[in-house]
Amino acid sequence: MMGNMSDAVSPVAIVRRGAVWRPSPRLLLMATVVAGMAVGFLVTGEAASARAVADAGGELTRLLRAMAAIKAVLAAGVVWLADWRLRYPIRPWLAAGYLAGVGVMATGPGLIWGMAHVALGALLLHGAGAFLLLLFWRDPGSPAMAWDALRPRRR
Secondary structure, three states, X not given: OOOOHHHOOOHHHHHHOXXXXXXXXXXXXXXXXXXXXXXXXXXXXXXXXXXXXXXXXXXXXXXHHHHHHHHHHHHHHXXXXXXXXXXXXXXXXXXXXXXXXXXXXXXXXXXXXXXXXXXXXXXXXXXXXXXXXHHHHHOOOHHHHHHHHHOOOXX
């Protein structure tokens, strides 16, 4: 049974007490990924996709869609890495870079799947991947985190 409604904290009460809700970087990461995927899949209209599939033929369509699935797995690995990085203290501009890169990368497989924007999808996916690799390389916190993750845990 639910508790008394007067015990619940309303959003208005939170604002009155001076508290400000700030979403976690991990929540923003997931929202960015979902938004990027949605853009990638929904930007190509059904008619344009059907025309591109007809022009490409069945064999090339299957090949490119298999590649899109493989690229989606690659993007999922990058999302995991960004999620791991966001669990540690991070500067806001670095967090924004990771979020932007992951969002753009998540758009690529959807564009490739639609078949009308294959080159753009590949460019966005690989360009964002290169950007994220550069960002991770230049991130002062990432080497320390990597070594910390490799150390055996004491019980």
